[in-house]
Amino acid sequence: MAFILRSSLVTAHKPTFLGRTTQKSRKKQPQAIRARKAVVGMSAEADSACNSLRESSERLVELVTSNSSSDDAEIKLLISRLEGAGATLVKDSFSGPWEVVWSEGTMAWRALVAKGVQAIAGNCRAGQAFDVEKRQALNFAELFDGRCEITAEGTFTPVTEALAPCPVAFDVAITRGAIIVGTRQFDLPISGPGFFEILYGDASVRVFRSSGGLAVQVPSDWTRKQL
Numbered sequence: 001m002a003f004i005l006r007s008s009l010v011t012a013h014k015p016t017f018l019g020r021t022t023q024k025s026r027k028k029q030p031q032a033i034r035a036r037k038a039v040v041g042m043s044a045e046a047d048s049a050c051n052s053l054r055e056s057s058e059r060l061v062e063l064v065t066s067n068s069s070s071d072d073a074e075i076k077l078l079i080s081r082l083e084g085a086g087a088t089l090v091k092d093s094f095s096g097p098w099e100v101v102w103s104e105g106t107m108a109w110r111a112l113v114a115k116g117v118q119a120i121a122g123n124c125r126a127g128q129a130f131d132v133e134k135r136q137a138l139n140f141a142e143l144f145d146g147r148c149e150i151t152a153e154g155t156f157t158p159v160t161e162a163l164a165p166c167p168v169a170f171d172v173a174i175t176r177g178a179i180i181v182g183t184r185q186f187d188l189p190i191s192g193p194g195f196f197e198i199l200y201g202d203a204s205v206r207v208f209r210s211s212g213g214l215a216v217q218v219p220s221d222w223t224r225k226q227l
Contacts, residue, residue: 056081061205064102064216075102079207079214082200086165091132093201097140099127099220105213127220128208130156137172140222149225152177152190167197167209180225 060078063070126141137156142149154174177190199207206217 053082053085053087056085057200057202057205060207060216061218064205065218070102072104075216076104079199079216082207083167085200087200087202089166089168089198089201090203092203093198093206094130094132095203095219097127097129097138097220097222098206098217099125099222100208100215101218103213103215125220125222127217127222129222137174138224139174140224142222147182149180150177150188151179151224152188154191156196166201167199169195169197171195180227183227185227 056078060075060082063075063078123145124141124143126139129138129140130136135155135157137154139152140149141151152174153176154172156170156172159169159171172194174191174194177188179186179188194210196208196210199209201207204218208215208217
């Protein structure tokens with residue numbers, strides 16, 4: 001009886017030989033293929049998005065650093081694309097000083113980059129320098145080919161600790177200011193809270209928004225005056 005029982009078990013469960021595919025495995029193969037295709041498709045879409053983001057960033061830098069008249073409509077379109085991409089804010093976008101090369105709105109530095117002021121006051125520039133480790137913020141402006149320097153400094157703190165995705169918001173507390181003319185420095189009664197957002201930032205360009213409007217910034221060779 002035992003022999004007959006073992007024989008019936010063998011008959012009931014036919015073995016699968018090499019080179020043959022069971023019905024169960026045949027069902028799995030299309031699913032695996034579809035999964036691989038989906039991964040490949042997602043990778044291609046990610047590559048395309050990265051390329052598009054890089055191209056928009058490079059084009060924005062090209063426009064705002066050009067000596068010819070800027071195309072404000074295209075600049076705004078590129079800013080909208082970069083902001084809408086929800087990219088991760090990279091640490092390089094907070095490395096060293098950055099200066100404004102294009103702005104819109106009522107920001108204090110808008111007048112500094114206007115051609116009329118340039119004609120009167122010589123080369124002018126303005127921007128920010130952030131120290132991420134110490135969370136220190138420094139606003140700077142140079143007039144008359146650097147012979148006059150205005151600074152306002154304090155601290156900045158991200159509204160949320162996670163720095164991704166953009167736009168990323170920051171609270172600012174300005175505690176003091178100064179103006180240097182030649183070799184003399186005078187304190188300025190500047191203090192109070194503030195707020196700004198980084199809409200997009202990589203190693204080449206940073207899009208900055210505050211209550212005063214929009215600004216596009218690029219890395220700067222500015223250094224603070226030492227008396």
